[in-house]
Amino acid sequence: MLFHSTRGIDKNKTFEEVLLQGLAGDGGLFMPEFWPQINLKEMTNLDSFIDVAKHIVPLFTKSSFDDDEVMKMLDETWHDFEDKNLLRIHNINNSIDILELFHGPTAAFKDFGLQLAAAFFNKSLKRQDKTAIVFGATSGDTGSAAIDACKKFDAIKSFILIPDGNMSDIQRKQMTTVDQSNVFAILVNGTFDDCQDIVKEGFKTRSFLKKDQYLLAVNSINWVRIIGQICYYFYAALSINKLSEPLNFSIPTGNFGNVFACYSAYKMGMPLEKIVVAVNKNDILQRFFNNNDYSKIKVFETISPSMDISVASNFERLIYDFFLERDENQCSKMYSDFPSKPIQMDESIWKKSQDLFYSYSVNDESTLNCINKFSDQYNYLMDPHTAVAAEAILNNSNDLKNKTVILSTAHPAKFPNVFEKINKEISDIPNSIRNVLHKKEIANKLNASKKEIFNFIEQNN
Numbered sequence: 419m420l421f422h423s424t425r426g427i428d429k430n431k432t433f434e435e436v437l438l439q440g441l442a443g444d445g446g447l448f449m450p451e452f453w454p455q456i457n458l459k460e461m462t463n464l465d466s467f468i469d470v471a472k473h474i475v476p477l478f479t480k481s482s483f484d485d486d487e488v489m490k491m492l493d494e495t496w497h498d499f500e501d502k503n504l505l506r507i508h509n510i511n512n513s514i515d516i517l518e519l520f521h522g523p524t525a526a527f528k529d530f531g532l533q534l535a536a537a538f539f540n541k542s543l544k545r546q547d548k549t550a551i552v553f554g555a556t557s558g559d560t561g562s563a564a565i566d567a568c569k570k571f572d573a574i575k576s577f578i579l580i581p582d583g584n585m586s587d588i589q590r591k592q593m594t595t596v597d598q599s600n601v602f603a604i605l606v607n608g609t610f611d612d613c614q615d616i617v618k619e620g621f622k623t624r625s626f627l628k629k630d631q632y633l634l635a636v637n638s639i640n641w642v643r644i645i646g647q648i649c650y651y652f653y654a655a656l657s658i659n660k661l662s663e664p665l666n667f668s669i670p671t672g673n674f675g676n677v678f679a680c681y682s683a684y685k686m687g688m689p690l691e692k693i694v695v696a697v698n699k700n701d702i703l704q705r706f707f708n709n710n711d712y713s714k715i716k717v718f719e720t721i722s723p724s725m726d727i728s729v730a731s732n733f734e735r736l737i738y739d740f741f742l743e744r745d746e747n748q749c750s751k752m753y754s755d756f757p758s759k760p761i762q763m764d765e766s767i768w769k770k771s772q773d774l775f776y777s778y779s780v781n782d783e784s785t786l787n788c789i790n791k792f793s794d795q796y797n798y799l800m801d802p803h804t805a806v807a808a809e810a811i812l813n814n815s816n817d818l819k820n821k822t823v824i825l826s827t828a829h830p831a832k833f834p835n836v837f838e839k840i841n842k843e844i845s846d847i848p849n850s851i852r853n854v855l856h857k858k859e860i861a862n863k864l865n866a867s868k869k870e871i872f873n874f875i876e877q878n879n
């Protein structure tokens with residue numbers, strides 16, 4: 419199994435190359451050259467998440483690692499979860515289950531993808547006898563999950579830029595309270611866009627790297643993160659009905675990584691009825707699925723900050739695989755003109771998305787109403803991201819024939835301000851969050867200046 423870029427120039431890469439490179443050299447995203455197929459009958463005999471992962475992960479890694487080696491690694495990949503089986507499925511009623519993906523160390527679903535990425539980073543670095551810098555910007559949960567996943571590996575130093583902005587205190591503290599010599603949380607007086615520009619420039623110049631050192635990206639376009647997420651879709655379908663009936667999945671999304679993982683599971687054979695693409699006021703995906711209009715506008719701040727984006731970076735994978743049926747030239751053309759020219763599909767091609775996808779945009783007021791509704795009716799407190807996905811199905815329950823699984827991507831305790839606003843008490847604060855509340859913050863405060871930040875990294879490298 420090799421990997422090709424969605425834009426057709428960067429081709430025939432091994433898993434390890436894709437892992438360490440992140441973005442393809444031509445600006446596109448890496449895709450597996452074909453969709454490996456799961457034998458559903460065999461899978462019905464499995465019962466833990468790790469067993470499911472052992473069935474799926476090796477399908478993508480053969481070009482670089484022996485299966486035995488990967489299986490052994492997977493026994494230790496996911497760590498510090500509150501639950502032995504990593505995730506829980508909470509039944510609401512006959513038509514709704516909630517897939518709780520927030521029982522990991524940073525209380526958001528990103529632990530699944532990033533712990534897998536970190537384990538493979540470490541494995542590759544060790545066998546090449548090299549070190550790496552992880553460099554990224556975060557507007558919410560990516561930074562904390564990346565720091566937590568990488569901190570136990572000596573070969574990796576993490577430098578994460580944290581903008582002044584719409585992030586909860588707990589999200590920030592999860593990064594700034596990690597007291598370890600290979601972790602640098604950098605508070606930047608600038609916006610998320612400023613931080614992203616600096617990260618992009620860093621990946622171009624690489625001026626702060628030592629000789630033979632890797633620069634690693636942890637943003638959601640890294641294929642290994644998607645693999646980690648494919649595993650929990652299969653696991654959910656297995657637990658709920660032994661993969662016997664197609665389910666709907668309602669997914670709160672920003673960069674489309676989690677949705678693309680669901681689509682990938684479907685392409686690998688998981689029974690699926692519909693994917694509900696649930697977004698907040700940042701509605702570029704909803705505008706595309708409903709009006710064939712994928713145009714970039716400014717970012718709005720919402721109470722579901724981890725979904726505040728102007729473009730959905732992983733969406734290019736769906737354009738390439740689903741809409742353009744892997745026509746790399748057309749994909750490359752569309753993206754070379756974007757965002758100055760919005761992406762619009764031929765009407766007949768665009769229409770086929772309606773069989774598989776349904777998209778809905780939820781504003782802050784409806785998000786709060788939905789939290790209240792589930793709390794009052796079902797005695798279930800959900801975080802604002804999860805509520806976006808829940809509200810999206812309440813508005814479309816007629817079209818969804820089978821059972822729907824709502825993905826719960828974060829623990830409500832990460833967003834205490836939201837629950838203060840509606841006078842709801844959060845009773846079960848996870849230990850991981852309780853622990854950071856009173857820890858001292860370690861402040862590396864820098865200006866939004868490339869020079870200053872690159873110097874800082876070089877000095878601490």
Ligand SMILES: *Cc1c(COP(=O)(O)O)cnc(C)c1O
Nearest residue numbers: 559671672673674675676724827
């Ligand atoms: C990152 C994040 C999302 C969005 O995930 P994508 O893969 O970018 O769609 C949703 N909810 C939470 C809590 C997140 O941290």
